[in-house]
Amino acid sequence: MQGKHAIWLVWLLLLLSYVVPYTLLRGIHAWYGSFLFWTLVGLLVIVLNVVMTRRF
Numbered sequence: 001m002q003g004k005h006a007i008w009l010v011w012l013l014l015l016l017s018y019v020v021p022y023t024l025l026r027g028i029h030a031w032y033g034s035f036l037f038w039t040l041v042g043l044l045v046i047v048l049n050v051v052m053t054r055r056f
Helices: 003-023 032-052
Strands: none
Touching: 003 032
């Protein structure tokens, strides 16, 4: 994966971090609904950062 693609995926994940909890997960009243989503997105961002900085 090229660095440009990874950057766009990070931006997409950032956008999804705002949109998904307030739309798709709105009906889940427990705290772990959004927390699980944000945890998975956080892990994906860490992996993408490793991919982007692999050549430094």
